[in-house]
Amino acid sequence: xxxxxxxxxxxxxxxxxxxxxxxxxxxxxxxxxxxxxxxxxxxxxxxxxxxxxxxxxxxxxxxxxxxxxxxxxxxxxxxxxxxxxxxxxxxxxxxxxxxxxxxxxxxxxxxxxxxxxxxxxxxxxxxxxxxxxxxxxxxxxxxxxxxxxxxxxxxxxxxxxxxxxxxxxxxxxxxxxxxxxxxxxxxxxxxxxxxxxxxxxxxxxxxxxxxxxxxxxxxxxxxxxxxxxxxxxxxxxxxxxxxxxxxxxxxxxxxxxxxxxxxxxxxxxxxxxxxxxxxxxxx
Numbered sequence: 001x002x003x004x005x006x007x008x009x010x011x012x013x014x015x016x017x018x019x020x021x022x023x024x025x026x027x028x029x030x031x032x033x034x035x036x037x038x039x040x041x042x043x044x045x046x047x048x049x050x051x052x053x054x055x056x057x058x059x060x061x062x063x064x065x066x067x068x069x070x071x072x073x074x075x076x077x078x079x080x081x082x083x084x085x086x087x088x089x090x091x092x093x094x095x096x097x098x099x100x101x102x103x104x105x106x107x108x109x110x111x112x113x114x115x116x117x118x119x120x121x122x123x124x125x126x127x128x129x130x131x132x133x134x135x136x137x138x139x140x141x142x143x144x145x146x147x148x149x150x151x152x153x154x155x156x157x158x159x160x161x162x163x164x165x166x167x168x169x170x171x172x173x174x175x176x177x178x179x180x181x182x183x184x185x186x187x188x189x190x191x192x193x194x195x196x197x198x199x200x201x202x203x204x205x206x207x208x209x210x211x212x213x214x215x216x217x218x219x220x221x222x223x224x225x226x227x228x229x230x231x232x233x234x235x236x237x238x239x240x241x242x243x244x245x246x247x248x249x250x251x252x253x254x255x256x257x258x259x260x261x262x263x264x265x266x267x268x269x270x271x272x273x274x275x276x277x278x279x280x281x282x283x
Contacts, residue, residue, distance in 0.1 A: 028122050031069065031101055036246050038068040043241050043249045050235060051075045053217055056257060057224035060264050064250065064257050066102045073100045077127040078135060086126060091133035099124040142227050144186045146274075150226075151193055151263075153270035157200060171196045190228045194219035198259050209238040214252060218259035225264055 042052040056067040106119035128135045162179040165172045171192035198215040216233045223230040
């Protein structure tokens, strides 16, 4: 008997079709409410902000809403899959584990204004720690030279070396050029370079403290996602954020993620191309 499947489908068997439809609608609303509540807490609580940023950096391919949901339900999660997906690789749920609920895209539909929208459904997933499979230590130590090449790969700015920069900086942004001090200390260089990238693109809000905040949070996630020390960023939440409505708060979190994505995608493409070149060389 497949106990896991019985437990996973238990709720379906307790409702008739209409009751189950109503149950799923209510469940989805509760999940949207949880995402909103977590977004509000993320931009009012320094502890929750760091938790969310860590989760979004770890799950860079997941949406902002799903990162919020993971942060609310299992902030230490490292790898999540549905029960069926775990079974395909020979893993099973541990006894009495609690599913994490996220959102997954459903059907697309045409709205009255002729735009295309997408429905979302709830999805039950488990973290690797809730299964019978062991996940090894996947912490990678970066090679400074390769990481630097990845950081500047197809960079939209000119990169130039300099002997001295203002105020003891390691990296400085000026117009379309980013200057990097020769003889840099590696960690400081990567953190300041991440911040220079995000600062250069953040001129969206009239409140400069909000632009700086989004830049710092995005740079934090960039560094966190590639294993670079990210404790040097100022993650102080501006007072002006705390009283804005939830839509604007989620827009700010979306802006953070979009900035992160721009640069993480470039870094990932660099390493993917490098791996492909190595494979071609070995043939």
